[in-house]
Amino acid sequence: xxxxxxxxxxxxxxxxxxxxxxxxxxxxxxxxxxxxxxxxxxxxxxxxxxxxxxxxxxxxxxxxxxxxxxxxxxxxxxxxxxxxxxxxxxxxxxxxxxxxxxxxxxxxxxxxxxxxxxxxxxxxxxxxxxxxxxxxxxxxxxxxxxxxxxxxxxxxxxxxxxxxxxxxxxxxxxxxxxxxxxxxxxxxxxxxxxxxxxxxxxxxxxxxxxxxxxxxxxxxxxxxxxxxxxxxxxxxxxxxxxxxxxxxxxxxxxxxxxxxxxxxxxxxxxxxxxxxxxxxxxxxxxxxx
Amino acid sequence: xxxxxxxxxxxxxxxxxxxxxxxxxxxxxxxxxxxxxxxxxxxxxxxxxxxxxxxxxxxxxxxxxxxxxxxxxxxxxxxxxxxxxxxxxxxxxxxxxxxxxxxxxxxxxxxxxxxxxxxxxxxxxxxxxxxxxxxxxxxxxxxxxxxxxxxxxxxx
Numbered sequence: 001x002x003x004x005x006x007x008x009x010x011x012x013x014x015x016x017x018x019x020x021x022x023x024x025x026x027x028x029x030x031x032x033x034x035x036x037x038x039x040x041x042x043x044x045x046x047x048x049x050x051x052x053x054x055x056x057x058x059x060x061x062x063x064x065x066x067x068x069x070x071x072x073x074x075x076x077x078x079x080x081x082x083x084x085x086x087x088x089x090x091x092x093x094x095x096x097x098x099x100x101x102x103x104x105x106x107x108x109x110x111x112x113x114x115x116x117x118x119x120x121x122x123x124x125x126x127x128x129x130x131x132x133x134x135x136x137x138x139x140x141x142x143x144x145x146x147x148x149x150x151x152x153x154x155x156x157x158x159x160x161x162x163x164x165x166x167x168x169x170x171x172x173x174x175x176x177x178x179x180x181x182x183x184x185x186x187x188x189x190x191x192x193x194x195x196x197x198x199x200x201x202x203x204x205x206x207x208x209x210x211x212x213x214x215x216x217x218x219x220x221x222x223x224x225x226x227x228x229x230x231x232x233x234x235x236x237x238x239x240x241x242x243x244x245x246x247x248x249x250x251x252x253x254x255x256x257x258x259x260x261x262x263x264x265x266x267x268x269x270x271x272x273x274x275x276x277x278x279x280x281x282x283x284x285x286x287x288x289x
Numbered sequence: 290x291x292x293x294x295x296x297x298x299x300x301x302x303x304x305x306x307x308x309x310x311x312x313x314x315x316x317x318x319x320x321x322x323x324x325x326x327x328x329x330x331x332x333x334x335x336x337x338x339x340x341x342x343x344x345x346x347x348x349x350x351x352x353x354x355x356x357x358x359x360x361x362x363x364x365x366x367x368x369x370x371x372x373x374x375x376x377x378x379x380x381x382x383x384x385x386x387x388x389x390x391x392x393x394x395x396x397x398x399x400x401x402x403x404x405x406x407x408x409x410x411x412x413x414x415x416x417x418x419x420x421x422x423x424x425x426x427x428x429x430x431x432x433x434x435x436x437x438x439x440x441x442x443x444x445x
Contacts, residue, residue: 002333007292008311008357037353038334041314050311054358078347102426104341104348104402190425 003040006047010055014138014167017056021163022140024049029165031074031113034105059112059167064089069171073112078103080111089173092131092180092198096123099182102190112166118151118158121192121218123184129223130198130215131171139164152222174211178202179285181277184218185269187260193218194261197250197273201233201281209233209241214278216270219255226250229274238282243275250274296360300325301369309356316340318356319366327367327397331428338427341398342366348405367397370404379444380404387440391431399427403441415445 009024011017021027027049030036039045053059059074062083069090071080080086081097100106100114100123114124115135127133128148136145137160146159153159160166174180184196195218202211212233214226229246236242251271255263293308300323307322316333319325319342331337333352340351343365351364370378377385380403390396406415406423420441421434429437 002314003312005310005312008294008355010357033353034335034350037314037355040312041333041352052358101335102338103405103423104338104350104426105335105353107347108344108349108353188425189422 002043003037004043004046006040006050009049009051011051012055012057014056014058017051017053017165018138018140018163020049020051021165024051025162027051027162029053029116031116032076032105032109033113034101034109035113035117035119053165060110061168062086064173065170067173067175069093069173071111071169071171073110073116073166073168075111076107077101077109077111077114078106081106090131090171092182092200093127093171095180096127096182096198099123099184099190099193099196111169115151115169116158116160116166118156118222119192120155120221121194121196123182123193123196123217126196126198126215126217126223127182128169128171129217129225130200130213131174132213133172134170135166136168136170137161137164138167145170149225155221157221174200174202177286178211179281179283181280181284183273183276183280185273195219195266195269195273196223197270197277199274199277199281201278201285203238203285207237209236209238209282212278212281214246214250214274216250216253216274219253219266219270224253226253226270226274233278238285241278241282243278246278247271247275294357294360296357298356298359298361299363301365307356311355311357313356314352315342315354315356315359315364316351318359319351319364322356325366325368329394329397331394336428337395338398338402339395341401341427343401343405346405346408348402365401365404367400370400378404380407380440383440383444384437387436387443389432389436389440395427395429399424399429399437402427403445406441407445410445415442417442420445 028047061072087094133148179201181199184193200213204210212230217223229249255266257263329339331339335350
């Protein structure tokens with residue numbers, strides 16, 4: 001028996017879930033449990049109440065709504081990784097999911113759980129950042145949405161209120177023909193990333209880069225966009241795109257040291273991974289149709 | 290807070306009923322309550338893979354689930370893998386033949402993951418890189434993994 005005692009709640013409907021959240025003090029939501037249960041086992045977390053989302057139906061859908069991919073917060077990471085819809089419309093997400101933990105943890109781990117936990121080195125916040133994802137929250141007070149850019153509230157913290165639950169994440173998909181890249185440096189395969197990067201590139205009819213997005217995770221509490229690096233690329237043909245300037249720009253983003261890496265090493269990795277993911281994205285991009 | 294909850298879990302095809310504290314993890318439930326000690330516990334935070342079981346047919350870390358969450362679900366442990374007469378499953382036989390285990394601590398988890406891979410591949414041969422990726426969720430300190438990989442490539 002490792003965790004401290006808690007009361008277990010298994011709501012059977014969304015209404016029951018929201019009522020519990022409104023009523024209970026000191027509660028934590030249990031999604032896939034792949035981050036929270038280690039914290040409970042190590043007694044780094046000890047909530048009085050644990051509310052299980054696994055018993056609430058209807059939180060795990062994966063569907064397109066126009067050009068927006070809607071993923072229920074309880075969709076399992078491995079289900080999303082193997083979803084033909086996601087592979088086709090949002091290949092970056094499918095590729096990044098292959099780096100999240102291991103097959104055995106992805107079977108349980110959820111998309112929403114990772115984004116709500118907001119480990120600074122997690123892969124999914126990097127994807128949410130680069131794709132300008134929108135997060136939807138529910139409570140008895142109503143429904144609201146937040147752009148990912150406003151989601152972080154510091155280390156392992158988000159804007160989610162104690163009576164709210166993250167119900168779905170919306171990823172605006174890039175047009176067909178866009179290129180994507182994802183890369184990270186880890187100490188062991190499947191381990192936590194020291195730094196992770198994602199890039200998206202869209203070329204116009206003439207072949208020039210019309211849109212670019214770069215996000216870096218692991219530098220601080222949340223994934224950050226390399227907006228200056230993105231701007232450098234616009235209008236360039238793939239062959240003469242200033243990749244090394246973009247990488248240098250990403251390497252100048254602020255970084256915080258941690259027990260695994262000093263800040264200057266992380267900045268170095270940000271530059272290397274920006275270059276790697278941009279080259280990958282450009283190579284995979286076709287001309288816009 | 291000694292709240293206890295009644296659960297009914299199908300383990301290796303047999304319905305098992307118990308009353309458990311919510312904080313009892315599934316691995317401890319299997320080992321201490323059902324005496325199915327083939328599921329091993331290593332790190333207790335999801336990293337080592339020794340406690341991997343099949344939960345409704347999919348691999349999961351039993352140290353990262355609570356027994357109450359298994360209520361109404363099906364669990365397969367290593368005890369449910371070989372035939373009732375003791376004949377080893379082909380995956381177990383291959384691990385033995387290829388020296389894919391030494392101390393055996395990680396082996397139950399490895400076998401469970403290979404079972405999932407075998408079902409998912411459904412006869413399609415697996416590439417070694419893909420296999421090693423799938424096995425990356427299991428730490429083995431004896432074999433250097435080569436024997437495990439050889440065994441898996443032999444049967445998958």
